[in-house]
Amino acid sequence: MRNALSPLLVFMAAELDLTTSQKGNLLSAIAAGYFFTQVPGGVLADWLGAKNVMTAALTLSALCCLLLPVVVDSLGLSGLWGVMAVMGAVQGPLFPTSTVYLSKWMPKAAPGGSDEKAWGTGMLDIGTSLGALLVIPAANSLAGTFGWRLAYQSIGAASLGFVGIWQVMAAEEPGRCFYISKTELAFLEANVPKQKPKSKDQQQDQDGSGLLGMPLALALHQGLWAVFFAHIAFNYGAYYLTNWSPTYYSEVLNLTPAQAKYHLMLPHVTNLICKSVNPLLVRVVERNGVSLLSMRRLFTVSGFVLAAACLLPVYRLRNHDPWISTILCSMANACFGLAPCGFKANYLDITEKYVGVISGYGNTLGTVGSWVGPQLVAFLLHRFQSWDVVLLSVALVNVGAALNYVRCSTVTPLERSLQTPTKKAADPKTN
Structure with missing residues (x-):
């Protein structure tokens, strides 16, 4: 739903006569709303259940798609920005809630088994790639035949249909799934970590978490910020490809939406392929004894x-066959597929x-990259009149985040490092 804006923006710009700055502002509208609902979304998942929060988010997003053409015709560009910001706000809880959801289903590594947490996050990202892939031909075809208004409403109606399927088939946790096998249920009950009832000491510790929802020392841990910075860099780079590629192919490579359709689809195809083979790559790495x-x-x-490395030369090759740019962008998006x-x-x-x-918190900070990204790209294009500078900024942010991740990342639960020496000694699992 939110990725429909990028391909449809080409059609909307022709009708509404949008400038580059206005396009950047619209592309950042979802992130503007998305920014404020991440942490509340994680809290709501604890109160109302992850499934219920996700159902509400999907339903409200679909209604935004259905109402968007009416609001644009009534309020113009400001109405369009407002609806996209509202869509971002209602979708904000999806990432933290999905992570809570996965934590109830993904088992710890069993002897002889593989890293199913990586598999679970990989499958989650495959869904994102499928949506981004399918919306390009669907939106372009619908908009080319019936106009961008009906395209948005069709996407909203299809999404409401999915909500019904989700409500029937999804289960908050393994014990509530009506079609799970007894063997699988027993395995998950034995291997999925469960939160234990808090003792008085633990409740006192929790009280010390304050307004942040976690202890201050944990919130400032460099291992946590290594993940956060990587998330910001990922959103800036990956969403650059999603948000600006339709504009790039239209204004730089001079392709019509119909001609650009397959060029825009291929990067999402390669991203999807990479994510699909990630489980195999994980097994290969594990078998080679990598920690x-x-x-x-x-x-x-x-x-x-x-x-x-793949993105840096794209603009320099703009005068060659457009498929050269497409291949490089596709390789870059495949590499982004390794992130899950x-x-x-x-x-x-x-x-x-x-x-x-x-x-x-992580997706809130990642949203900074999603919001600043389109604004920064629009500014750089206006200031330097060159996509080379834009691509260089993406490369520098990515490399910086990668170096920081190598230096600071950890896989040890951070709350263990906050235990006092007395508590550590009393806990046999930490010895």
Whole structure:
């Protein structure tokens, strides 16, 4: 739903006569709303259940798609920005809530087994890639035939249909799933970490978490910020490709939406392929004796650095066949597909008690990249009149985040490092 704006913006710009700055402002509207609802989303997941929060978010997003054309016709550009910001706000809880949801289903590594946390976050990202892939031909075809208004409303109606399927098939936790096998249920009950009832001492510790929802020392830990900085860099780079590629192919490579359709789809195809083979790559790395921490660093750094290397020469090759640019962008997006097994899976490593809160903060900070990104790209284009500067900024942010991740990342639950020596000695699991 939110990715429909990028391909449809080409059609909307022709009708509404949008400037580059206005396009950047619209592309950052979702992030503007998304920014404020991350942490509350994690809290709501604890209160109302992850499934209920996700149902509400999907339903309200679909209604935004259905109402958007009416609001634009009534209020113009400001109405369009407002609806996109509201869509971002209602979708804000999805990432932290999804992480809470996964934490109830993804088992710890069993003897002889593989890293299913990486598999789970990989499947979650595959859904994102599928949506981004499918919306391009669907939006372009619908808008080319019926106009962008009906395209948005069709996407909203289809999304409401999915909500019904989700409500029937999804389960908050394994014990509530009506079609799970007894063997699988027994395995998950034995291997999925469960939060234990808090003792008086633990309740006192929790009280010390204050307004942050977690202890201050944990919130300032460099291992946590390594994940956060990686998330910001990822959103800036990956969403640059999603948000600005339709404009780039239209204004720089001079392709019509119909001609650009397959060029815009291919990067999402390669991203999806990479995410699909991630479980196999994880098994290969594990069989070679690579530690969990080294594996997280390997996937994060290789994804970021290789993506930067692929993007840097794209604008220099603009006068050659457009497929050269498409191949390079596709290779870069494939590299971004390695991230779920890196820093994103790390969200499930670094905490046992604060999954929703940390995921909420992480995606809030990641949203900074999503919001600043389109604004920064528009500014750089206006100031320097060159996409080279834009691509250089993406590369520098990616490489910087990768270096910081190597230096500071960890896979040890951070709350363990906050225990007093007395408590550590009393806990046999930490000895």
